Amino acid sequence: MSGHSTYEPKTGIERWLDARLPIIRLGYDSVIAYPTPKNLNYWWTFGGILSVCLVLQIVTGVVLAMHYIPHGDLAFASVERIMRDVNHGWMIRYLHANGASMFFLAVYVHMARGLYYGSYKEPREVLWILGCVIYLLMMATAFMGYVLPWGQMSFYGAVVITNFFSALDQVIPGLGSAITTWLWGGFAVDNPTLNRFFSLHYLLPFVIAGVVGLHIWALHVPGNNNPTGVSVKSKDDVVPFHPYYTVKDGFAIVVFLILLSWFVFFAPDALGHADNYVQANPLQTPNHIxxxxxxxxxxxxxxxxxxxxxxxxxxxxxxxxxxxxxxxxxxxxxxxxxxxxxxxxxxxxxxxxxxxxxxxxxxxxxxxxxxxxxxxxxxxxxxxxxxxxxxxxxxxxxxxxxxxxxxxxxxxxxxxxxxxxxxxxxxxx
Ligand code: HEM
Missing domain, CATH: 1.10.287.980 (plastocyanin oxidoreductase)
Structure with a gap:
């Protein structure tokens, strides 16, 4: 992180580690002492909320993957089994599905905050671009995740989206179809498609985590923007991140998790589509995809x-x-x-x-x-x-x-x- 480090190792073991791998120094400088503008409002808590969402998605996703079977004949039944037979499987699945929705809600607020307060402007362009890369990766991950339960909407969603590429046939005949066949791993959305989507859906969240690391690095170099948009000019403009913003972010995270819990426990299917409780059938297109x-x-x-x-x-x-x-x-x-x-x-x-x-x-x-x-x-x-x-x-x-x-x-x-x-x-x- 940029700036002068204020960390002073106190014990012998801290001094020993600091001379070899200054990881405590890194943590101290970036989340304890990190100078933060003192006027940040609640719109600035969404970065922390998003970090929690990412961890929640990875943890629940890894557990789901222990029981899920990525096969065209078994995927739908394996998800039903998670819902009915796996201990707390229903909760883990609902946390994952509604967690994805809440993740997007939070990212949209986070992006709108950036647009409103001009956080993308010089010197935070790279930070913004990295955010856009994260957003693209999130969309790809969510799309492939939605295909995995292999319901009707999963299947036809995959058909519609992968078919975007066939539009390239209008530019170079054959190119679009070739790309779609390559994406599908065959001549239609089928078992190979499901398999590769599962593989990538498991991989991409870790790529996102890596880009989030860069995103936060790129944040800590120029430092936070703030509601006035005026740059930090003196020590009077900032406070250490801890305890001021650990507490503020912590409070916002709790409120956010209460909202997520409301969906999970009281309206778990409110954001989903009924057709996805019907197993994928390539011969029966839903009326409205x-x-x-x-x-x-x-x-x-x-x-x-x-x-x-x-x-x-x-x-x-x-x-x-x-x-x-x-x-x-x-x-x-x-x-x-x-x-x-x-x-x-x-x-x-x-x-x-x-x-x-x-x-x-x-x-x-x-x-x-x-x-x-x-x-x-x-x-x-x-x-x-x-x-x-x-x-x-x-x-x-x-x-x-x-x-x-x-x-x-x-x-x-x-x-x-x-x-x-x-x-x-x-x-x-
Ligand atoms: C997994 C998704 C994301 C995570 C975990 C994340 C995390 C964070 C964190 C922790 C902060 C600092 C706290 C805050 O300002 O809220 C931050 C700031 C920022 N993020 Fe993100 N972010 C994500 C996605 C995005 C996206 C999609 C964009 C834009 C396209 C974006 C743009 C920004 C900008 C411009 C800032 C600086 C805000 C400021 O200081 O005014 N982020 N992000």
Whole structure:
């Protein structure tokens, strides 16, 4: 970690170890003495919450893997066996499934916090990019995990997602199909697909853990941003991480775990889909294939465009924009606390993503505002797909127009001279 180490070994054994492997020094400098801005609010507790989520997913996942059988004929039954016969298997599975949902909830809050307070801006670009890599890995891991119970939604989810690649046939004929066959390990989603998804689903969380290590390293070099967006200027602006933030993070983690427990014990299937309690049947496509809630905004973007390749590109492009964010925002002021105009665009952005999520869960042709009738008597008018198009356009406009150019016509509020200034003076900045 950067900065001067303040660790002083006290006992002989500490001195001995410090001269050989200064691991206690590393821990002390990064979680005990680490100088942290003293004005961090609860939005800054989500990094800690996410770390707990990752550990929870790995621990419950490893136990599930002791009983799960990655085979097309046995996977579904093995999951039912975990639910009914394995001691506390139901709890471990529900913790893992709902834990994944809560993990995404936390990561979305964490990302929105970063966007609002400008935490991606110089000098934290690498930290942000590493976060985006983690997010991609999380999506891949969650998608493959969802396939493992081998229910109807697992199976058809795998079919839809892997088929994205076949859109490449429109660029080079044969290329897309070749890639899909390679991904499947055959000519359809089948046992080899399930096997490799299991293997990768087990592997990727450890890769995520490695990238999280880099993420935190990249955080500790420039240090935390804070709600004012003003850089740390003196020792008065910071407090040691322990006990101030260990206690604050600890409290937030407990509240978060209570929410997770509520889902696990009172509504364990609320976020799932009933069709996944039906074993995968390649000969019976469900009426309505929907991904898990945390993918719905992207699913809506995919379906907003009538042409397959364009839809896939729009969807992947929406994530590529996140990677480019540090270079798309040209405003000097970091935190939106002092940018009232940008703040409105941000709020609309969040609402747009939420409504996109709602659209992703509906059928594209579902009519929102009826304007007439089709020859068969069904209503026609402004539909989910039309709304998705408008919202997708806004999503892109936010990154490509608002972030770079809003600074040209916004009136920013006075930014305090230092982190301590708004606390020490009467008027809050
Ligand atoms: C497994 C997932 C993740 C874990 C465990 C994790 C962990 C952390 C931790 C412990 C912190 C410091 C505490 C805090 O600021 O909340 C942090 C900060 C940060 N993270 Fe993450 N993170 C994850 C994913 C992400 C993602 C997906 C992004 C963005 C795409 C991201 C962007 C950031 C940024 C910009 C900061 C600096 C915040 C600031 O100081 O203002 N992180 N992360």
């Amino acid at each position: 929907v991904p898990e809630w945390y993918f719905l905004p992207f699913y809506a973007m995919l379906r907003a465009v009538p042409q397959k390749l364009a839809g896939v590109l729009i969807m992947f492009g929406s994530i590529a924009l996140l990677f480019a964010t540090p270079w798309l925002d040209w405003a000097k002021v970091r935190s939106m606390r002092y940018r009232p105009t940008a703040r409105w665009f941000f709020i609309i952005f969040i609402v747009a993503v939420l409504i996109l999520g709602w659209c992703g869960g509906k059928l594209p042709d579902d009519v929102i505002i009826p304007m007439g009738k089709n020859p068969d008597g069904s209503p026609t008018g402004f539909s989910v797909v039309h709304l998705s198009r408008i919202l997708t356009a806004y999503y892109y406009a936010y990154f490509l127009l608002v972030l770079p150019f809003v600074k040209n016509f916004e009136q920013t509020l006075p930014v305090p001279d230092s982190i301590s200034a708004p606390v020490l003076t009467e008027k809050k900045g």
